[in-house]
Amino acid sequence: MGHENAFGFDLSDDTARATLPPRGAPYWQVTEYCRAIGFQHYPSGRCFWLGRVRRKDGSYRQYRLGPVKTDRNEIGMSFPEALQMAQEWFSEVRIRLATSDSFPIGSKEELNICPIGPIFTLGHALHDYIEWKRLAAARSHFLTLISLVNHHLVPTLASIPAHQFNGDLVRNFVRDVLETPPRYSRSKSAPKRPISNMTDEELRKRKKTVNTLLSILRVAVLMAWENGKIESERAWRCIRRLPLIERPRILHLNRDECRKLIDHCDPSLRQLVLGGLYTGCRITELIRMRVCDVGRDGPGVFVTPVKCYRERFVFLPNEGLSFFQNLTVGKLSDDLIFLKANGRPWYRCDYKYVFKKAVIAAGLSHAFCFHGLRHTYASQLVAAGTPLLVISEQLGHRNAATVIRTYGHMAPQARLSEVRSRFEALT
Numbered sequence: 491m492g493h494e495n496a497f498g499f500d501l502s503d504d505t506a507r508a509t510l511p512p513r514g515a516p517y518w519q520v521t522e523y524c525r526a527i528g529f530q531h532y533p534s535g536r537c538f539w540l541g542r543v544r545r546k547d548g549s550y551r552q553y554r555l556g557p558v559k560t561d562r563n564e565i566g567m568s569f570p571e572a573l574q575m576a577q578e579w580f581s582e583v584r585i586r587l588a589t590s591d592s593f594p595i596g597s598k599e600e601l602n603i604c605p606i607g608p609i610f611t612l613g614h615a616l617h618d619y620i621e622w623k624r625l626a627a628a629r630s631h632f633l634t635l636i637s638l639v640n641h642h643l644v645p646t647l648a649s650i651p652a653h654q655f656n657g658d659l660v661r662n663f664v665r666d667v668l669e670t671p672p673r674y675s676r677s678k679s680a681p682k683r684p685i686s687n688m689t690d691e692e693l694r695k696r697k698k699t700v701n702t703l704l705s706i707l708r709v710a711v712l713m714a715w716e717n718g719k720i721e722s723e724r725a726w727r728c729i730r731r732l733p734l735i736e737r738p739r740i741l742h743l744n745r746d747e748c749r750k751l752i753d754h755c756d757p758s759l760r761q762l763v764l765g766g767l768y769t770g771c772r773i774t775e776l777i778r779m780r781v782c783d784v785g786r787d788g789p790g791v792f793v794t795p796v797k798c799y800r801e802r803f804v805f806l807p808n809e810g811l812s813f814f815q816n817l818t819v820g821k822l823s824d825d826l827i828f829l830k831a832n833g834r835p836w837y838r839c840d841y842k843y844v845f846k847k848a849v850i851a852a853g854l855s856h857a858f859c860f861h862g863l864r865h866t867y868a869s870q871l872v873a874a875g876t877p878l879l880v881i882s883e884q885l886g887h888r889n890a891a892t893v894i895r896t897y898g899h900m901a902p903q904a905r906l907s908e909v910r911s912r913f914e915a916l917t
Contacts, residue, residue, distance in 0.1 A: 501529045502569045516540055516552075522592040527576045528552065535562070539572035541579045543589040551589070553579055599624075599633065602640045603648050610719050612655060612711070613648030618719075619710035630796060635706065642667060642703050652711065652720045657728040660704075664732065667703060668696045694734065701731045741858055742866040754851040758831045759844050761817065763863065765828060768810030770867030770885055772796060773860050777836040782823040784814045793886065802886045865897075872897045 498518040501507055507529060510517055516528035528540035537558035543551050555575050559566035567575065579585060580592070601620055605613035616639055623632055646663060647655075671680040672695070685693060711726040743751065748767060755763055765776045774796045783792040790805040791814060806814065817827050826835055841860060849858050864885070871881050878890040887893060 498526065499529070501527060504569070507569075518542060520595055521573070521576070522594055524590045524592045525576075525580050527555075527573055529558065530554075537566075539567055539576070541576035543580060543585060545588060546590050555579070598636055598640065601636070602644050605648065609651050610653075610714065611648060612650050612652055612707075613644065614719070615652055615710040615714040616643060616648065616707075618717070619706070619713055622713065628795060638703060639706065641673070642699075643707060647707070652714060652725050653722060655711070655725040655728070660728055660730075664700055664704070667700050668693070672696075672699070697732045697734045701734060704729055704731050741855060741862055742869040743854070743858070743862070745870075747852070747854060748866065750852040751848060751854060754848045756831065756844065756848075758829065759841065759848060762828050762836065762841060763845075763848075763860075764813055766860065766863035767867060768806055768813060769793075769804045770864050771804065772864060773841065777826070777828055779827045780823070781818045781821045781825050781827060784818050784827070785811075800886060800888070802883065804884055868893065868897055 498520050499507075499510065501517065501519045507517075510529065510531055512531045512533040512535075516530045518526045518528045520526045524544035526542040528542055530538040530540055537560060539555040539558055541553045541555055545551055555567070555572050557566035558572075559568050601613075601617055603613050603617070605611055605617050620635065620639065623635055627635065646666060647659075650659065665685075668685055669682040671683060673680075688696070708726055708729040711720070711729065714720050715723060715726055752760055752763060762773075762776060765771065765779075766773070769776070769791060771779075771791075771793060775793050778794055778796070779791065783794070786792040787803045788805065789811050790803055793802050793804055795801050814827070821827075828836055830836055830840065845860050846856075850856060868881055868885060871884070872878070872893070878893045881897075882888075882890045882893045885893070
């Protein structure tokens with residue numbers, strides 16, 4: 491049967507397309523965001539190509555392009571011919587005016603600038619830094635860097651000669667980012683807000699973004715200085731992070747709340763939620779997990795790296811190990827462990843709606859998201875007095891510092907219990 495991925499079905503393969511069973515709804519392949527080509531296969535055997543666009547109000551409009559070329563219908567269109575016709579339809583003025591702007595699928599992997607010229611600018615420094623990170627960083631981290639640099643650093647700083655960069659320019663940049671509200675996905679940026687009008691939590695979040703950007707900029711300029719492309723140390727020494735106290739993770743579930751959530755999940759979501767609670771894994775780590783990962787190096791599961799290059803093995807309690815072993819029964823070694831009710835793989839955003847629905851039905855905080863299961867896992871271990879190094883290894887952190895910073899507020903009670911239970915009486 492034709493293989494489905496995050497962008498629909500691959501309709502370009504004649505053999506795979508022929509295995510798609512007849513159904514009322516078309517099969518779609520996204521060509522660009524807000525644009526798609528479709529394959530309609532009727533039970534009568536008739537097949538048609540379709541085009542689809544997303545309107546500005548969020549609804550969709552589709553258009554029949556023509557019949558599909560098959561052994562029974564030589565006058566139909568091949569996939570390349572249908573794709574060309576679809577793109578011509580997408581480009582019609584009346585269609586463009588009524589539909590959302592399209593943009594390429596996938597993530598951008600290049601800077602929005604290609605710095606040239608004899609004067610070494612911050613754009614040159616950022617370009618060299620990104621090219622190094624392309625080799626050194628995990629893909630997910632690299633794509634995040636590209637997005638941050640293109641959105642924040644390139645528009646305001648890229649054209650500045652590196653030897654002219656100073657503390658005044660840093661201060662102006664920091665204020666500009668602090669006053670700029672966060673932008674989600676490809677939504678338009680909201681108007682700037684004065685710092686005085688922000689809540690403490692809003693300001694804390696903006697400062698966190700600023701510090702991430704300053705760290706990127708400082709390393710980029712420092713690398714340029716170390717490579718002899720700028721002579722003065724001032725350009726990187728004038729970049730200082732803002733003082734910021736990390737907010738501890740507060741939103742997590744107790745065991746009764748976990749059970750309520752599980753009770754309100756459908757069977758496939760229930761498996762995914764239990765997987766998160768037993769392992770503390772991120773959603774992407776869970777949906778990529780395969781049968782061969784269970785028990786690979788002992789009583790636990792092997793976790794493929796997502797955010798970094800560090801693979802890890804998560805040890806499981808007996809209950810959790812039995813849960814994972816039961817999920818592998820009857821499956822091949824390379825099969826995915828977690829599947830949706832229809833037998834198809836989970837994709838990164840598939841779970842959000844059904845998970846939020848289960849959270850609300852269970853009477854939990856509407857702000858609780860799937861990543862909160864990871865915090866729930868870590869919080870339980872901290873409260874039970876588990877050594878922080880063990881927790882950091884289970885979660886896949888580089889060291890225990892992240893656990894201390896994130897969950898340290900829960901440690902005093904466990905520390906008090908440990909001291910009282912182990913202190914030998916003097917009198």
